[in-house]
Amino acid sequence: MSKSSLKIAIAGLGTVGGGTVQLLHDQAQLLAARAGRPLTLVGAAALEKPTGLPLDGVPFFTDARVMARDCDYDVLVELIGGAGGIALDVVRTALERGRSVVTANKAMIAHHGTELAQIAEAKGGTIGFEASVGGGIPIIKSLREGLAANRVTKVMGILNGTCNYILTTMRESGRDFADVLAEAQKLGYAEADPTFDIDGIDTAHKLAILVSLAFSAPIDLDGVSCEGIRHVSALDIRYADELGYRIKLLGVAAQTDTGIEARVYPAMVPLSFPLAHVSGPFNAIVTEGDFVGRTVLEGRGAGARPTASAVVADLMDLALGRTIPTFGVPVAALKAQPAAASGAHRSAYYIRLMVKDQPGVFADIAAALRDEQVSMEQVIQRGRAPEETVPVVMTVHETVESSMLRAVERLKALGSVADLQLIRIENL
């Protein structure tokens, strides 16, 4: 006896929605064979009906709210975007109707995930959000299922394809930031508002989701500190190369004795580091678990086809009746934890100072570092330009963050220092 099809309504037909419609069409036979039932589109909504997508015979809606409310579907796929607004409305409507939801919307999950999981639990639906973190990389499934036997102690990753594309292309081509960002937008990697990418907000959304899954805690976006890549200059990228590092925007979360540490920041990573060679729009995530040790997952973090691959993986779980609580455990079992004590983090650092080229400057810099017990490792200063500022670049040994920040204040207060750039050096 053949099973009934999984009825899918899709809201949003842009980069990811278009890719998803195409995948459901191109792989229809393979999906039906694996799921034991067809996956059928019963509705599609967007501001305008795109041409060139295989949507013949699929009812089209310009109002996604109407589709969410009236259409007869098993699962609503939300690919509109935005933390609230229409995306949240259609998702709430579907869940309230006892239907399931699949979404790529990390902003919405990071802001409203716990509340939505509660509705899903109460009404008998589920929420799939594999596409929301790491694009096509199965990191949600990995944390929620594959690593379920472990206490996870650390999750660290390159989680934003746009930033990684910008940093990689700037390094390889010497092109400037704005030019490369425009290219990432054209390729469909960037968010509708690309400041979400470059200011680290998108990475923070994704890290908040990973923290919840890894440490069984309710989503806490406010608990993620966030620094983007706007201030990373071509000069720093060149010095990183010379010193044997790559600059990467990282999301890093760890379980510490005092609570959860969750941070987004650009860091220099040594070439031997598992994330150093991850380039272009690729993402990668390193996890550490108490029994499994380290695992590393790498793949395409953005773009139509990889992201559609993750959306449809969630649809396959639904078609097969494989369901699991949204964050791995029922909402009532999620336990909030305090944020780790600030300033206690230890790491090495890269410092670039723009200084006036005059006698005594270096002694002042050395004294500022000495006074805060910060120990220098390498120093690069070359060129001579008595009328201008010149770069002095240093790396310092592992030091407590609070000492490093006090030393930075001392350095900034020196009359000879015109500018200062501080970048963490990350190691595992």
Ligand SMILES: NC(=O)c1ccc[n+]([C@@H]2O[C@H](COP(=O)([O-])OP(=O)(O)OC[C@H]3O[C@@H](n4cnc5c(N)ncnc54)[C@H](O)[C@@H]3O)[C@@H](O)[C@H]2O)c1
């Ligand atoms: N682009 C990527 O590589 C990527 C990867 C992972 C996750 N995501 C996420 O996927 C989601 C979609 O991103 P995208 O890049 O496909 O966006 P997009 O801008 O390419 O597409 C958005 C779609 O939503 C539709 N839409 C917008 N407002 C609407 C409204 N009021 N009513 C009905 N439809 C409306 C648009 O017509 C369009 O079809 C976002 O949450 C994004 O963060 C994107």
Ligand SMILES: N[C@@H](CCO)C(=O)O
């Ligand atoms: N704007 C996001 C899309 C994938 O989530 C990125 O560049 O990674």
Ligand code: NA
């Ligand atoms: Na994913």
